[in-house]
Amino acid sequence: MDTVSNIIVNEAFVKQLLPKVKDHLLIPIKFRHQLTYILGIVKDFHYSSFREVIELKVFILDRG
Secondary structure, three states, rough: OOOOEEEEEEHHHHHHHHOOOOOOOOOEEEEEEEEEEEEEEEEEOOOOOHHHHOOOOOOOOOOO
């Protein structure tokens, strides 16, 4: 059973998937078939090459 209830996302996630929401924190979204809340938003960063487009990132706490 998945117990994720809070996630942290990057700015690209917010811009692409939640562009019309004013307050992005603590809004319920469906993630992995359950309601989850955005606990924080981190600045976009390059994970690999600077030539690559910044991808959507979701950070979760793995308690397993």
